[in-house]
Amino acid sequence: MPIPTSLRTTALLAAVMMALPALAHAAPVQTAAGPVEIASAKQVVALDVPAIDSLSALGVSLAGAPERLYVDYLADTAANTPDMGTLFEPDLEALAVAAPDLIIVGGRSVAHKDALAQIAPVIDMSIGADVLGDARARMTAYGALFQREERAAELNADLDARLARLAEAGKGKGRGLVVLTNGPKMSAYGKGSRFGWIFDAAGLAEAAPGLKVDRHGASITHEFIAQTDPDWLFVIDRGVAVGEAGDSAAKTLDTPLVRGTTAWKKDQVVYLDPTPLYIAGGGYTALTRTIDQLVGALSR
Structure with missing residues (x-):
């Protein structure tokens, strides 16, 4: 039939x-x-x-x-x-x-x-060296993959709004240095590195331009920080990020050489929340938390 x-x-x-x-x-x-x-x-x-x-x-x-x-x-x-x-x-x-x-x-x-x-x-x-660009691109891709394009667009728009506030907060704030401590060891990160987006987003000049672009940063000393004399010192404590025991970043940096810098004298040493930044860098919440912390510090 x-x-x-x-x-x-x-x-x-x-x-x-x-x-x-x-x-x-x-x-x-x-x-x-x-x-x-x-x-x-x-x-x-x-x-x-x-x-x-x-x-x-x-x-x-x-x-x-x-x-x-x-x-x-x-x-x-x-x-x-x-x-x-x-x-x-x-x-x-x-x-x-x-x-x-x-x-x-x-x-x-x-x-x-x-x-x-x-x-x-x-x-x-x-997430590559272009942390902010890659973060947006990954969010857009996830939105398409899981049919949540509208939500992905909302999250990217929120990220952009926070970045606009950071750019405003960073205007005219001078030179910065991003330092990661690992117990007594220290590394500095400049533009083009995994943490270099901080300079671009905040509009800060590098206190030490031309640093080697490497995932592990450029190894530095207390003398280097003193000679560089940053206006702002942004610190990431790897030990805290991964839950390891050892000297804290605050202890590692508390030396006469670092205490003589402009950043220290002006109370502009910012201990960034290390776990989101170091472990989840480029993730939406990791980025928004770091951006909000930077806005708070630079707006004081």
């Missing part, structure tokens, strides 16, 4: 509707390695804290994440998401059991991309 036209039409519409989620994910997603076509993003594991940060802001739930995320605002995500190893060592067995249809890597986990690709499609969403 021939199938009535109305039934054929209904069946066709149902088939189309069932295919829509897959088709929505078929469009290329912009990644750190270029556009990648994603067939499905229903069971997603993310192994990168900046990615998890931004996905959390979007309201995306994950099928797996590293066992420790460090930042306090992701405590619920860490507690309620299946463990998939650490930031540096993914648990391949746990990942195979989870059977994700997509794995997101970046930064500390990108080195395992090839091994992870044996389990599921992998995309690299690393």
Whole structure:
């Protein structure tokens, strides 16, 4: 017996509707390695804290994440998401059991991309030297991937509004130096580095222009800080960020040489909240927290 036209039409519409989620994910997603076509993003594991940060802001739930995320605002995500190893060592067995249809890597986990690709499609969403540009691009990509474009646009607009306030707060505030301490060791970061966006966003001149652009910064001494004599000293305590014991940044910097700088004398040594900046740098909440702290310091 021939199938009535109305039934054929209904069946066709149902088939189309069932295919829509897959088709929505078929469009290329912009990644750190270029556009990648994603067939499905229903069971997603993310192994990168900046990615998890931004996905959390979007309201995306994950099928797996590293066992420790460090930042306090992701405590619920860490507690309620299946463990998939650490930031540096993914648990391949746990990942195979989870059977994700997509794995997101970046930064500390990108080195395992090839091994992870044996389990599921992998995309690299690393944040590069253009931290602010990459952060916006990743948010836009996540919005498209998870069909939350409107929310992603709202979050990017909010980020831009905060950056505008930072640019205003930084006008005419002189020269800055960004220093990361690791116990007694110190490194400085300039423009083009992982923390160099601070200069660009705040409009501050570099107290030490031409620093080596390296993920680990340029090794410096107390004498270097004294000779540079910054108006503002922005400090990131790596030990606190990763929960290690040892000399605090405040103790490391409290020397006659540093106390003689303009930044110290004017009470313009700013201890930035290190965990979001160091661990989740480029994530939406990490950026907004750091920006708000910078605005508060520069507006005093």
